[in-house]
Amino acid sequence: MSFLSVRGLCLSYPAPRRFLRRAAPLRALHDLGFDLAAGERVGLIGASGSGKSSLLRCLLALEAGQSGAIRCQDRPVIAGSALSLRWYRRAVQYVPQDPVASLEPRMTVARIVAEPLARLRVEGDHARRAMEALDGVGLDHRFLGRRPDELSGGQAQRVAIARAIACRPGLLLMDEPVSGLDMTIRAQVVDVLRHLSDLHGTGILMVSHDISVVAGLCDRAMVMDRGHLVEDRPIADLMRDPHHPMTRELLNAAPPIRAVA
């Protein structure tokens, strides 16, 4: 059974207004449809402007498409109030692109990681679960009292991951989670993600324009081009035999594939 399903999702933005007349709306997503199984690791690749971020905003219920439906564990996902989306936030969490900036600078690491537990009304001892989450990403108790400006980029990204997994979601959405990190740290973070996903059976949908990172972590890849989903296949197939010209272009742009970590 699929954990998350997307059917017929369309999204368009109003075009910027010129003097007294408005151009046709810009279509960001064209009739998208796919399923994510529980625990599955999927990469979403595409050039800038291909609609990856728009899709992510829809999946995060920050934005509603003009048509189409998103269902999670057979419940409809509808963009709405914080209260009505609590169940979905517990089931699907998010790791942003810029880890340092995504952490509230006035809070300590302990409060940052425990905050979603309190706000999403997760049961149990929040402090202990926050500590467990930090353990899971390889940060010990010495980090509890630190503030984001005292963390390195890799440490901040681990905190952001700990914050996302603290409420044990079934799926993690990630937007370029390692693109801001240097090569060695990148490999460590990918390791942490693979380990957590195996351990808790957490699914991953990772947006990236870098096919090598996707290849290192995911089993399946989806390619987007100008709002269309143009390929959706196992990553090994895709790399061996790219069908769509855009896929070929992305493959050519990527550095030679090596085993990440």
Next chain:
Amino acid sequence: MTRTLNRLTPALSRGVTLIAVMMLVGMLPWISGRDPAVSILRARMGEQNATPEALDAIRDRLGLASGPVQHMLDWFAGVLRGDWGMSWISGGPVLPGMMQALGVSLALMAAAFGVALATASLLCWPTLRRGLGGRDTRSSGAVAAGLTAMPEFMLSALFLVVFSVWLGWFPPYGWSSWSHMVLPALALGLPGGGLLGRLLSNAVAATFHERWIASWAVAGFTRGQIARAVLRRSLPALMPQVGMIMVAMTGGAIAVEQVFSIPGLGRAVLGAASAQDLPALQAGILILLLNALLIGVLANLVRVALLGRALHMGALPVPQIAPMPADRRLWLIPVSVVVVLIVLIAAGLPRDPYASQFVRLQPPDLALPLGADAVGRDVLARVAHGAMSTIGMAAIATFLSLVIGLAMGLMPRIAIGLIEVTKATPPTIAALIVVAAMGPSATGALIAVTAVAWAPLAAHTAALVTEARAQPHVRIAPILGVGPLRIVPRSILPAVFGPVLRHAMLRLPGNALALAALGFLGLGARPPAPEWGLILADALPYVERAPLAVLTPVAALALMSVLGVALASLTRR
């Protein structure tokens, strides 16, 4: 549907605010809580008793029996027809007198605007020359900054003492020849010109740092062509400020007309306010507001015309502000001003500001360092106590405007109309409305200053809130289950509070000056309260015999202006 509503919110906010202000003006006679019939009876027929029959007769004649809403609608209908009501005092129509006064005021403002433009050009000239010569352009600021904060009523009093009384170069009051225009135009134009010159000089300095200047110079454009292009590039961003400066002039003109006894709109409105002649006051306030609105629209049109197609193409490069070198000595000015104020207060506070214990206009000696005023009160004591009350009231106004500004700035889309209209209202006009509603009092002045002082803080808050909401750690909040209400104390307020608090503190001297201006015009604190503006107004008629009684409050006000400017320029660097 919600999207459309969302887009329309700012426009709705502007429209609703304008209508609300109009309604406020239209209903003033009723808000004042005074029975108009009684004021009319008192003003016109002093010998008659306020018998119910006499009052009813007057109500009937003025159509006041119909109630506030109907009267307001009638008033609006009349305004549209050109019938602006009958004066309660003279019984004649209000409009002709007001239009005549408006003509005088417009002539004064045109002259003052000429002064402002000349001042601004002089201030900007060195920067432009340095830039054309290829040398590093840095804005020249000290003189301009000094001029900027001098309140018009204080400059007027100063010019009156120096140029009319001591030097005798210009007539002290009246409006019958060109020489009558010189001092008022200078007093009204110099502060605005200082501000305009400083802003223009900053903008020109920033423009000279843009890359196209070098390309143009290499391509062989003449210095004249480059100068014109630089000005054209720098001016559009200033047009809203020019509009604000001109609107502020309509407020300043009221004080200047009062000092130099010019029969302009401001003086007519002040007269109507002190006589509680509400129809005349309504007409005057409406003209002042329409004037402010018109200036705002004109400034915007000029800006659009100057920008041309660049406005629609989004092709405007963002000017870079050249960082200024830090200078330790800058602290000396505000610190020494504060020390002088403390010495003044410490010397005068133990003395009695109310008792008439000296000879009228007694000249200064050791026991009475600053002399006595026209009723034999100690000037030093009055100025010191005045400092306490003026600064104390300014502190209260600043605190209240900080609270209101933060609250309004947190919901910028709803408050935008209110913020814009309020920013375009000089405190004097706000005070006129307050006085019309509740009579002149220190509390009224406090309300009036607070009522306009919050707007710049709200605009600043709104800008910071927009910035804070764009931060990644705020944008991720909904995903962490943090709702829109909790996000305000969690992330927005902490990010906004510090800068806005500092901004509010910088405005404290300005608020003190605004309060003093209202006291001076008889729109604020009442005699015998020792309040700077009031002390100055009391002393002005005796300026020839006791100039020190005028110069002391002028000096105190000047210190306050210097403090404001020095603090403001400290944080800009």
